[in-house]
Structure formats: structure tokens, C-alpha cells
Amino acid sequence: MKYDFSAIEKKWQDKWDEAKIFNAADHSDKPKFYGLVEFPYPSGSGMHVGHIKAYSGLEIIGRKRRMQGYNVLFPIGFDAFGLPTENSAIKTGIHPRELTDRNIAKFSSQLRRVGFAFDWDRVVDTTEEDYYKWTQFIFLKMFENGLAFRDTALVNYCPHCKVVLSNEDSQGGKCDICHSDIVQKSKDVWYLRITEYADKLLQGLEEVDYLPNIKMQQVNWIGKSRGAFVNFGLTAGDETLRIYTTRPDTLFGVTFMVIAPEHPIIEKLAAEGKINNMDEVKAYQEECTKKTEFERTQLVKDKTGVCLDGVKGINPVNGKEIPIYLADYVMMGYGTGAIMAVPAHDERDYDFAKKFGIDIIEVIQGGNIEEAAYTGDGPMVNSDFLNVYDNKADSIAAMIEWLQEKGIGEGGVQFKMKDWAFNRQRYWGEPIPIVHCPTCGMVPVPYEELPLRLPPVTEFEPGQGGESPLAKLDYFVNCKCPKCGGAAKRETDTMPQWAGSSWYFLRYIDPHNSEALADMDKLRYWLPVDWYNGGMEHVTRHLIYSRFWHHFLYDLGLVPTAEPYAKRTAQGLILGPDGEKMSKSRGNTVDPNDVVNELGADVLRVYILFMGDYGSAAPWSDNGVKGCKRFLDRVADLSGMVKGGEPNPKVESAIHKTLKKVTMDIEDMKFNTAIAAMMGLLNDISDAGSITKDQLSIFVRMLCPFAPHLCEEMWEQMGGKGFCSLAEWPVWDEAKTIDATAELAVQINGKVRGKVILPMNADKDTAIAAVKADEKLASLIEGKTVVKEIVIPNKIINIVVK
RNA sequence: GCGGGCAUGGCGGAAUUGGCAGACGCGCCGGAUUUAGGAUCCGGUUCCUUAUGAGUGCAGGUUCAAGUCCUGUUGCCCGUACCA
Numbered sequence: 001m002k003y004d005f006s007a008i009e010k011k012w013q014d015k016w017d018e019a020k021i022f023n024a025a026d027h028s029d030k031p032k033f034y035g036l037v038e039f040p041y042p043s044g045s046g047m048h049v050g051h052i053k054a055y056s057g058l059e060i061i062g063r064k065r066r067m068q069g070y071n072v073l074f075p076i077g078f079d080a081f082g083l084p085t086e087n088s089a090i091k092t093g094i095h096p097r098e099l100t101d102r103n104i105a106k107f108s109s110q111l112r113r114v115g116f117a118f119d120w121d122r123v124v125d126t127t128e129e130d131y132y133k134w135t136q137f138i139f140l141k142m143f144e145n146g147l148a149f150r151d152t153a154l155v156n157y158c159p160h161c162k163v164v165l166s167n168e169d170s171q172g173g174k175c176d177i178c179h180s181d182i183v184q185k186s187k188d189v190w191y192l193r194i195t196e197y198a199d200k201l202l203q204g205l206e207e208v209d210y211l212p213n214i215k216m217q218q219v220n221w222i223g224k225s226r227g228a229f230v231n232f233g234l235t236a237g238d239e240t241l242r243i244y245t246t247r248p249d250t251l252f253g254v255t256f257m258v259i260a261p262e263h264p265i266i267e268k269l270a271a272e273g274k275i276n277n278m279d280e281v282k283a284y285q286e287e288c289t290k291k292t293e294f295e296r297t298q299l300v301k302d303k304t305g306v307c308l309d310g311v312k313g314i315n316p317v318n319g320k321e322i323p324i325y326l327a328d329y330v331m332m333g334y335g336t337g338a339i340m341a342v343p344a345h346d347e348r349d350y351d352f353a354k355k356f357g358i359d360i361i362e363v364i365q366g367g368n369i370e371e372a373a374y375t376g377d378g379p380m381v382n383s384d385f386l387n388v389y390d391n392k393a394d395s396i397a398a399m400i401e402w403l404q405e406k407g408i409g410e411g412g413v414q415f416k417m418k419d420w421a422f423n424r425q426r427y428w429g430e431p432i433p434i435v436h437c438p439t440c441g442m443v444p445v446p447y448e449e450l451p452l453r454l455p456p457v458t459e460f461e462p463g464q465g466g467e468s469p470l471a472k473l474d475y476f477v478n479c480k481c482p483k484c485g486g487a488a489k490r491e492t493d494t495m496p497q498w499a500g501s502s503w504y505f506l507r508y509i510d511p512h513n514s515e516a517l518a519d520m521d522k523l524r525y526w527l528p529v530d531w532y533n534g535g536m537e538h539v540t541r542h543l544i545y546s547r548f549w550h551h552f553l554y555d556l557g558l559v560p561t562a563e564p565y566a567k568r569t570a571q572g573l574i575l576g577p578d579g580e581k582m583s584k585s586r587g588n589t590v591d592p593n594d595v596v597n598e599l600g601a602d603v604l605r606v607y608i609l610f611m612g613d614y615g616s617a618a619p620w621s622d623n624g625v626k627g628c629k630r631f632l633d634r635v636a637d638l639s640g641m642v643k644g645g646e647p648n649p650k651v652e653s654a655i656h657k658t659l660k661k662v663t664m665d666i667e668d669m670k671f672n673t674a675i676a677a678m679m680g681l682l683n684d685i686s687d688a689g690s691i692t693k694d695q696l697s698i699f700v701r702m703l704c705p706f707a708p709h710l711c712e713e714m715w716e717q718m719g720g721k722g723f724c725s726l727a728e729w730p731v732w733d734e735a736k737t738i739d740a741t742a743e744l745a746v747q748i749n750g751k752v753r754g755k756v757i758l759p760m761n762a763d764k765d766t767a768i769a770a771v772k773a774d775e776k777l778a779s780l781i782e783g784k785t786v787v788k789e790i791v792i793p794n795k796i797i798n799i800v801v802k
Numbered sequence: 803g804c805g806g807g808c809a810u811g812g813c814g815g816a817a818u819u820g821g822c823a824g825a826c827g828c829g830c831c832g833g834a835u836u837u838a839g840g841a842u843c844c845g846g847u848u849c850c851u852u853a854u855g856a857g858u859g860c861a862g863g864u865u866c867a868a869g870u871c872c873u874g875u876u877g878c879c880c881g882u883a884c885c886a
Contacts, residue, residue: 213807331885334886616808624827677825798866
């Protein structure tokens with residue numbers, strides 16, 4: 001067959017579009033399959049080969065399942081709010097709406113040219129009013145339920161982007177967008193109380209099928225720890241100082257306390273005049289605020305601190321008076337912002353004690369505290385009580401019980417995960433639907449007024465004070481309070497980019513609904529998402545956020561399942577030809593359009609899945625692409641090899657073996673070995689020199705998910721009914737996958753010395769007899785004592801001789 | 803530091819889970835075809851001092867049998883980071 005890929009690909013894409021063959025039915029007798037891929041951010045630079053790999057996994061699985069008779073939902077959309085578009089608008093003066101529309105159009109045409117089997121009637125765009133109306137709706141539900149709140153706090157602030165970032169967006173002390181250093185700034189910010197769902201998010205992981213490393217990353221991110229809160233007395237004032245510890249068993253080893261530089265007790269004590277060295281304390285506090293997060297966590301492992309003069313702590317278990325230090329190795333954002341320091345059994349406390357010359361008292365045996373802190377378990381010593389417990393688990397539980405009995409403290413739980421900083425001082429995002437009224441306080445915009453539309457503006461620069469461009473619009477800001485009717489001001493911040501993506505998979509289920517975010521019957525039919533595939537970089541952000549929103553919606557009764565995704569997998573990166581991560585600055589990027597133009601979409605699809613294990617990173621190779629081109633060229637030539645008559649038995653067996661392998665490998669995302677098996681089959685067919693029409697029909701259908709355009713064309717030429725993409729997935733004949741004979745390797749003392757061919761499943765005696773009948777093998781055994789004979793049917797014979 | 807993962811030819815990577823290491827592809831070598839190049843086709847391709855040879859980062863161990871399991875070790879990658 002002549003393989004004019006550009007003509008063939010255009011032809012079939014048009015036909016699929018026209019017949020809408022990939023559109024999902026909302027209800028059906030067939031089993032349903034909801035395959036979800038992470039929708040792209042439509043950037044101006046267009047699609048990346050990484051996008052194609054990310055979508056190809058479920059593209060293949062979805063196409064195969066459709067052929068197997070499933071009702072498949074495989075949607076796509078655009079996560080289009082966000083800073084890159086806004087920054088581009090600032091640069092070019094073109095409105096983000098127009099840029100977004102252009103970029104979406106570009107992405108859509110690129111996706112179509114690759115031939116993805118998306119349901120194009122369900123496309124979702126997070127920046128459309130009909131969509132963000134419901135994002136705002138969910139926000140208001142959270143506000144009503146006390147999960148959205150405003151607080152003044154130290155936040156991660158990017159001085160370059162002039163925007164507050166969440167913890168998840170400032171990992172490693174760098175801005176996720178521009179990679180500048182983050183500074184800590186006190187600001188009035190919106191939070192979503194995700195910590196309220198920390199336990200549910202943790203427990204929910206037990207019922208879902210996520211890759212183990214994805215689960216583990218989420219568990220670590222949530223960071224649950226069990227321990228105790230203990231109240232320490234003070235030698236001055238009425239206050240007590242509450243600390244959190246995971247090691248209450250070391251309470252007798254406490255020799256000092258440390259509080260975060262921002263700890264509120266300092267102001268209280270200062271107001272009462274209890275602190276004698278306030279100048280020194282203030283100087284230290286200032287020094288700390290100047291440090292960037294990066295300096296505080298990465299560079300300055302060297303401990304610094306100031307001792308409070310005038311106030312000491314009192315250890316409740318033994319009444320000892322101990323000094324209190326301010327030090328920035330204790331964070332206000334975790335626990336209570338204050339710790340009991342046990343230098344003998346905590347590395348940080350040890351370093352601090354060494355530097356400041358504080359006593360180190362061993363209370364757990366097992367290490368050498370002259371040299372280093374011992375953080376392991378062991379028998380308790382130097383502790384006035386409970387020394388009957390020499391097992392850590394017991395002593396901690398017993399200690400907590402004892403603390404509770406004495407009224408000194410109680411057991412508690414802490415999470416590393418922090419509440420989600422939820423506002424951005426930017427234009428291109430969902431407006432937060434809240435009105436600030438001088439008399440009523442914060443008032444939600446009534447539901448019937450949603451969507452609260454983003455007003456048209458021409459200047460997108462944030463203000464000097466870091467306020468949103470919306471703050472400059474008097475007509476937007478000044479409004480009436482929905483509650484009392486008095487003059488009020490609108491919230492001018494917008495939501496972060498992660499808002500729209502936290503529920504988009506629900507909107508695919510019912511994308512045009514104007515009454516609800518989605519119809520409950522349809523949600524019941526489609527949820528949960530059967531299989532979600534995406535990048536590892538999103539497992540501690542989007543994947544956590546969207547699970548949080550979904551759990552919340554479930555608690556409101558708006559969705560039928562607690563967990564949104566039944567299964568989550570991840571694809572590996574495509575690296576540049578130099579083996580490094582692709583980046584424009586390195587100049588090692590590959591444009592998928594070039595490949596589509598030069599060699600065709602089918603080649604691109606096959607190569608991306610053939611280049612390596614789907615879940616691992618693999619470097620791009622232009623030569624590797626050519627190899628896949630050769631493969632498809634040779635497949636196209638199969639049409640000319642069709643002959644009537646009896647099928648070649650070797651080919652027949654190879655076809656069924658390959659079909660079995662491909663069918664199973666696809667479900668395991670082992671696309672590379674599935675393609676390798678089909679290449680091997682093609683070699684077998686070439687050797688045989690002919691193929692029957694039935695055999696070709698099987699070949700074309702099993703290749704169809706990978707190279708659908710070519711397969712449609714071949715299917716049509718061989719007179720196949722309808723679309724190949726809708727044809728029935730062939731089923732292998734198990735009998736044909738079993739050979740009549742097996743070749744067994746014969747080992748003497750573990751070394752392969754020859755081979756014998758035996759009937760399938762031949763027994764041990766037959767096998768040994770065959771070895772002895774072989775002249776060469778028999779001579780190797782002759783005259784020696786046979787110690788042992790091991791026969792693994794159809795595989796190997798090992799004879800141990802002396 | 804902590805948590806997780808990986809290590810196989812010149813290269814990307816296979817290996818039904820303990821049973822013939824190197825499938826498949828690239829590259830390379832030789833041949834055919836071609837005025838030539840490209841493309842295509844055919845054959846070869848782990849290494850070597852060619853022999854009862856060696857070989858899956860390194861050193862041990864278990865086993866009839868180890869890329870696969872165990873112990874130690876080195877290097878790389880990812881995540882996270884003063885989390886009390």
C-alpha cells in the first residue's frame with residue numbers, strides 16, 4: 001500500500017470528527033471507562049512532546065477498551081487561568097482573553113493532528129464564565145462552612161511576581177513561576193482550611209489504587225505525627241508555654257526551651273515588663289525576618305538564638321527551671337511554635353546546646369552523647385519514674401497517659417501540611433466572590449449573582465503595594481453590601497491557578513449544565529474516574545488539592561464518591577537528545593509538529609511509547625524515530641503480501657502469541673514491549689513472505705490504538721466494516737499460543753552445554769532420557785556420578801555431576 | 803539529614819518474577835541494488851587472550867540455578883527539608 005501519511009492522517013481525522021465516533025454516551029449498557037489525563041495549560045509556545053507522552057498512555061488504553069466494548073469517556077480541556085498568560089499580556093498589551101483563545105485554538109489543532117481520541121464536545125475551559133461560575137460556587141460553599149477564611153500571617157511572597165504563594169507553590173524556597181527567592185511577609189490572606197481534611201486525605205489513600213511512590217509522597221506531604229502537647233510553667237507572668245513533642249519519653253532530659261522568633265508570648269511578656277533584654281530580642285527578630293526562606297532552611301544550618309533574660313521555663317515533671325531561647329530553627333507554623341529541647345536526643349537541640357554551652361542529660365540509653373545526639377530507642381535512665389518501661393512505644397504511650405492524669409498535657413496529632421494560601425494579587429484568575437462591608441464584615445456574593453465576572457481591563461500590572469489590578473477599578477471595587485445594602489468594597493484578589501483544576505473532571509461529565517456543576521445522575525454513572533494519569537510534579541499539589549475539594553463536595557452531598565480517582569499512574573519525562581531535561585534555555589527541545597510534518601502523527605505516537613518504559617524518563621533520539629517510521633512503512637506493505645489459502649502455521653502462532661502479549665501489556669502500560677512484540681511479529685511475517693486476510697485483520701486491529709490513521713486506511717482497503725477504531729478488539733486463541741514442542745536448555749553443573757527439543761510438558765524421565773540420547777551431552781556425564789537431576793518442564797534441565 | 807527509586811552491550815531498553823542474559827529498536831560492519839549519494843533489501847553485531855573462557859556498578863552470601871533473593875558498599879536520579 002502506498003503510505004502517504006499526511007493525506008491519510010488528514011482524511012481520517014476529518015472522518016472521525018464528522019462521525020463524532022469518540023463521543024461518550026452519558027448512559028449505556030456497556031461497562032463504562034472514564035480515563036482522565038491532566039489537562040494542559042495553553043501556553044503561547046504550543047504543545048510539547050511531553051504533553052503527547054502524558055496523553056498517550058490512556059489514549060491507547062481508552063482506544064483498546066472502546067474496541068473491547070466499553071463506553072469510554074476520554075475528555076480534554078484547558079487550565080487557562082494563570083500568570084504566564086497574564087505576563088504575556090503585560091508584555092504584548094493583548095488581553096489575556098484573546099491570548100487564551102488563540103492558545104487554546106493552537107493547542108486544539110495540534111492535539112487533533114496527533115489523532116487523540118478525545119470527546120471534543122466536552123471541552124472545558126476554566127476561564128469561561130460558565131465554568132468559573134461553579135469554581136466560585138464551590139468557594140462560597142467553603143466560605144459558608146468555615147473552610148475559607150482570612151488571616152494575617154507570614155506568607156511566602158514572591159517579590160518578582162508580586163504575589164503571595166502557597167507552600168506547595170514555593171517548594172524549596174523558590175517561586176514556582178519565576179524561580180526567584182521567596183521572602184516571608186506579613187499579609188492579610190485567604191486560606192482554605194485543607195488541614196481540616198488532612199486525616200481524610202490520608203485515610204482515603206487506603207482505598208485507592210495509586211502507584212506506591214505517589215501514595216508515599218502524599219503521605220509524606222501530609223506528614224502526620226503523633227505526640228503530646230505539654231504545658232510548661234514560667235517563672236514570671238501568668239502565662240504557660242505550650243509545646244508539642246513526639247518524644248514525651250525524654251521529658252527528663254529537657255535542659256532548655258526554644259520558641260520561634262515570632263512567638264506571641266514575647267509581646268505579652270514584654271508588655272508586662274518581664275523581659276530585661278528586649279533590645280537584643282528585637283534585634284534578633286529583625287534579623288530573622290530579613291532572611292529569605294532559602295537562607296533559613298538551606299544555608300544557615302548554623303544555629304543562632306537569643307536567651308530571654310528575666311523569664312525561665314519550669315519543667316512540669318520535675319520542677320526544674322530552664323532557660324528559654326528565641327531561635328529560628330523553631331518555626332511558628334508547626335506545632336505550637338515552641339519546643340522543649342532535649343539535646344541528648346535531638347540533633348538540632350544538640351547542636352544548639354553545644355554552641356550555647358547548655359547541659360546535655362542522657363535519658364535514653366543506646367548512644368554516646370559525648371559525640372552526638374542519640375535519637376533511637378532504648379531503656380530510660382536519669383528519669384525519676386516509669387523506668388520500668390524499656391520499650392520506647394510503651395514508654396511514650398505510658399508517658400502520655402501519665403501527663404493526662406497529672407493535668408500537665410495530653411496526646412495530640414500534628415500535620416506538616418499547612419492551610420492553602422488561596423489568593424493571588426493578579427488579574428487573570430477567578431474573582432473571589434466576597435464583599436467587605438464596614439458593618440457586616442465579609443459577605444458572600446449571593447449565588448444567583450454568580451458568576452462574578454472578571455471586569456475588562458487594559459492594564460494588567462499589579463500595583464506597587466502588590467495589590468491586584470482589579471483594585472484600580474472603582475466601578476468594580478465599590479458596590480453595595482448584599483446583606484445591609486450599605487456602601488461596601490469588593491475583594492479584589494483572585495484565586496490561584498489550582499482552583500479551576502481542582503474539579504474539572506466533574507465538569508467533563510456534564511459540561512453544559514447551567515443548573516449545577518454537574519447532574520447527579522450523570523455523576524453517579526461516571527464517577528469515580530477509573531484511571532487518572534499525570535505527572536509526578538503534581539502529586540503534592542493538584543492531586544492533593546482536588547482530592548480535598550472532592551472530599552468536601554462529598555460531605556455536602558454534591559458528588560457520590562469520597563475519592564475522585566480510583567487509580568493514578570504517572571508517565572516519565574522525555575529528556576532531550578543530550579539526556580538532560582528539555583528546556584528552551586538549553587536548546588534541546590523537540591517540537592512534536594516537526595515530527596508530525598516530516599514523518600507523521602502515527603510515527604510520533606509509536607515512537608513516544610516505544611522509546612522506553614512509560615513510567616521512566618528516556619532521552620529523545622531522532623534515529624529512534626526513524627526506526628518507527630521504517631516499522632510503519634513495512635506494516636503498510638503488508639497489504640501487498642495478502643494471499644489466500646491455508647495460513648502459515650508459524651505466522652498463525654506468532655499472531656496469537658503477539659495478540660495475547662499486546663492485550664495484556666497495554667493494561668500494564670508496557671507499551672514499549674507491546675510495540676516490540678508487533679515488530680517481531682512483522683519480522684516473522686516478512687520471513688514467511690505471506691499473510692492471510694484474517695491474519696492481517698487481527699494485526700491491523702491490535703496496532704490501531706498506536707497508529708490509528710494507518711490502520712483505518714488499511715482496514716478500509718481490506719474491506720473492513722465501519723471504522724477500525726470501533727472494530728471489535730480481537731481475542732487470541734489460547735491453543736494457538738501453545739507450541740507443540742519446547743526447547744530445553746541442558747545445563748551440566750549450572751553451565752549450559754546443549755539443548756534438547758521435547759514435546760510440550762514432557763515429564764522428567766523423558767527429559768533425562770533425551771539428554772542421555774544426545775551424544776555430546778551424554779559424553780559429558782559419562783564416567784561421573786550424577787548427584788542431582790533437576791527438570792523444569794519446558795524450560796531447563798540441570799544435571800549436577802561429580 | 804530523611805524518604806523513595808535506579809544501576810544490564812557503543813546507545814534506548816527486554817528478560818512470563820529464581821530457570822538459556824541482551825527480545826525489539828538505534829548505531830556500527832559486510833553484501834545486494836544505485837552513475838553517485840540517499841532510500842530500500844539481505845547477513846552479522848555483549849566482550850575477549852577462542853575455551854570446559856568471562857560477563858548485568860563493586861564485595862560477599864543463599865541456591866542445582868541469581869540481573870532477579872539476602873548482607874555490606876559505591877555512584878546517579880527523584881521527592882522533602884531545622885516538622886520538634
